[in-house]
Amino acid sequence: MERLIVSGGKRLSGSVKISGAKNAVLPIIAASLLGTTTSRLEEIPALEDVGTISEVLGHLGVAVSKEEEGTLIVDSAGLSCCEAPYELVRKMRASFLVMGPLLARAGQARISLPGGCAIGTRPIDLHLKGFEALGAEIVLGHGYIEARTKQRLKGARIYLDFPSVGATENIMMAASLAEGQTILENPAEEPEIVDLANYLNTMGARIRGAGTNVIRIEGVKELKGTTHAVIPDRIEAGTYMVAAAITGGDVWLESALSEHLKPVTAKLKEAGVTIEEKIDGVMVRGTASVKAVDVKTLPYPGFPTDMQSQFMTLMTVANGTSVITETVFENRFMHVDELKRMGASIKIEGRSAIVEGVPKLTGCPVKATDLRAGAALVLAGLVADGKTEISCIHHIDRGYEDIVGKLTNLGADIVRVG
Ligand SMILES: CC(=O)N[C@H]1[C@@H](OP(=O)(O)OP(=O)(O)OC[C@H]2O[C@@H](n3ccc(=O)[nH]c3=O)[C@H](O)[C@@H]2O)O[C@H](CO)[C@@H](O)[C@@H]1O
Ligand SMILES: C=C(OP(=O)(O)O)C(=O)O
Numbered sequence: 001m002e003r004l005i006v007s008g009g010k011r012l013s014g015s016v017k018i019s020g021a022k023n024a025v026l027p028i029i030a031a032s033l034l035g036t037t038t039s040r041l042e043e044i045p046a047l048e049d050v051g052t053i054s055e056v057l058g059h060l061g062v063a064v065s066k067e068e069e070g071t072l073i074v075d076s077a078g079l080s081c082c083e084a085p086y087e088l089v090r091k092m093r094a095s096f097l098v099m100g101p102l103l104a105r106a107g108q109a110r111i112s113l114p115g116g117c118a119i120g121t122r123p124i125d126l127h128l129k130g131f132e133a134l135g136a137e138i139v140l141g142h143g144y145i146e147a148r149t150k151q152r153l154k155g156a157r158i159y160l161d162f163p164s165v166g167a168t169e170n171i172m173m174a175a176s177l178a179e180g181q182t183i184l185e186n187p188a189e190e191p192e193i194v195d196l197a198n199y200l201n202t203m204g205a206r207i208r209g210a211g212t213n214v215i216r217i218e219g220v221k222e223l224k225g226t227t228h229a230v231i232p233d234r235i236e237a238g239t240y241m242v243a244a245a246i247t248g249g250d251v252w253l254e255s256a257l258s259e260h261l262k263p264v265t266a267k268l269k270e271a272g273v274t275i276e277e278k279i280d281g282v283m284v285r286g287t288a289s290v291k292a293v294d295v296k297t298l299p300y301p302g303f304p305t306d307m308q309s310q311f312m313t314l315m316t317v318a319n320g321t322s323v324i325t326e327t328v329f330e331n332r333f334m335h336v337d338e339l340k341r342m343g344a345s346i347k348i349e350g351r352s353a354i355v356e357g358v359p360k361l362t363g364c365p366v367k368a369t370d371l372r373a374g375a376a377l378v379l380a381g382l383v384a385d386g387k388t389e390i391s392c393i394h395h396i397d398r399g400y401e402d403i404v405g406k407l408t409n410l411g412a413d414i415v416r417v418g
Pocket of ligand 2: 094
């Protein structure tokens with residue numbers, strides 16, 4: 001089994017190029033199913049998840065090929081199957097994002113229920129409520145969700161009880177080919193929603209308001225493939241910002257978009273980190289003494305849940321006590337016990353973690369329980385005394401392109417073994 005071995009104590013400096021966003025690229029690849037001609041997608045990160053969604057599309061009869069490094073060509077002309085099997089959906093929940101496009105283009109979809117995962121139960125009721133409102137009939141059986149419509153989907157007014165990212169994306173994709181107007185109220189406002197809407201609009205869709213609290217979609221009859229470059233990954237950028245902060249380093253994040261990083265930047269500044277926002281990237285300068293600050297995760301533009309564990313790692317070595325509250329997922333504190341094994345002082349009280357800063361962490365064998373928990377352990381390893389050996393790193397490979405190469409370039413001592 002592969003592991004990462006991090007020897008702590010190196011101050012990071014230099015420049016790191018931020019890759020295309022995992023959470024934008026996955027729905028965008030799924031949306032390519034809606035096009036009757038080929039799409040060319042650029043700034044595609046080399047991630048396990050990109051491989052998985054490409055496999056899902058391949059299973060549906062769609063040709064996905066790599067033209068050159070960082071570019072994918074998706075040709076949906078050969079769409080021949082409407083089923084996403086358990087083996088693939090189980091690997092990556094975002095596979096469920098093919099349901100909206102399949103339903104809109106082929107009138108049917110059969111997708112394995114994703115089930116829960118390490119960070120929570122993660123239901124899909126809001127996706128299904130949206131599809132039903134658009135006229136689909138939904139049947140659940142044998143672990144699969146089947147959605148069907150005899151006629152073209154029909155636009156509707158849909159209110160989301162919670163601004164779910166995936167439900168917003170799935171409904172937006174389905175409504176793009178529906179008859180008439182869909183008004184989506186209380187949708188997610190994440191930058192990845194805007195990137196998907198921009199992609200769909202260049203394919204010929206008519207979507208207005210993505211990134212605000214009401215999205216209006218005027219259905220069209222056909223969408224065509226197009227060329228699109230994916231936005232930079234704000235969570236990868238945030239992770240390297242914490243890496244700079246925790247090692248007291250100086251790191252330039254090439255291509256990071258500061259507008260997408262506001263909540264992370266604000267909290268890091270509060271903690272005493274110096275951040276300069278430039279047009280082509282972000283400069284981060286650490287401080288000798290990080291201040292403890294409280295954080296509460298919320299849907300965008302609130303503090304991202306995908307940065308909670310990394311920020312917690314920073315707080316484990318801060319001066320003072322911080323309270324980190326997770327409101328988006330009910331079970332996203334799996335990294336806490338691992339951080340405690342490294343010497344962190346953390347107490348969980350309901351949805352909050354009370355983190356009392358300690359002078360130092362110490363390296364030991366730890367396990368990545370999910371993607372961001374894994375990232376948090378890498379960050380902890382960067383400052384811990386001695387060696388930190390991280391197992392189950394397939395979680396980290398889902399969402400961080402070449403993390404070993406990028407950190408090594410910045411001066412970290414990190415190797416992949418096994
Ligand atoms: C591939 C991708 O983009 N993943 C991101 C996406 O996940 P994902 O799209 O799964 O996250 P959602 O925004 O849907 O989930 C947020 C909350 O809503 C709940 N919920 C969601 C759907 C539903 O039908 N019913 C329901 O109750 C979930 O259980 C969770 O508690 O947004 C999350 C929240 O920013 C991020 O952490 C993930 O990295
Ligand atoms: C939770 C995440 O991803 P996913 O929704 O794909 O599990 C994440 O990117 O942190």
